[in-house]
Amino acid sequence: MEKAIDYLVGHPVLFVLAVIISIMILLPFFRSVMRLLLVAAALLVIYAAYLQFTGGSTHEAFQHIGLWVNNAVHFITSLFTHLFDALKHPKKELL
Helix, strand or coil: CHHHHHHHHHCHHHHHHHHHHHHHHHHHHHHHHHHHHHHHHHHHHHHHHHHHHHCCCHHHHHHHHHHHHHHHHHHHHHHHHHHHHHHHCCCCCCC
16 A cells, blocks of 8 residues: 555656546545435424424424434544554554
8 A cells, every 4th residue: 555655646647636536436425425414404304393383392302313413423433533543553452
């Protein structure tokens, strides 16, 4: 891997082409993620409207949803932090 990076850094034209290709690969992925987030936001609005219509407590429901999302984000960030540490120090045990 280091040889490939050294080769790309040594050849600026190839490095720029690699960056452009990487961006072209990542843009559709981010577009898909944004669509997914928009669908999730639309579903939350419909759920809030349903709770309001049926007389449910929107405040409590969204507090629970917010707590769940917060816990999920903390779990995912700790997982990626652990994985990146394992990649930085491959001889160190994972657990």
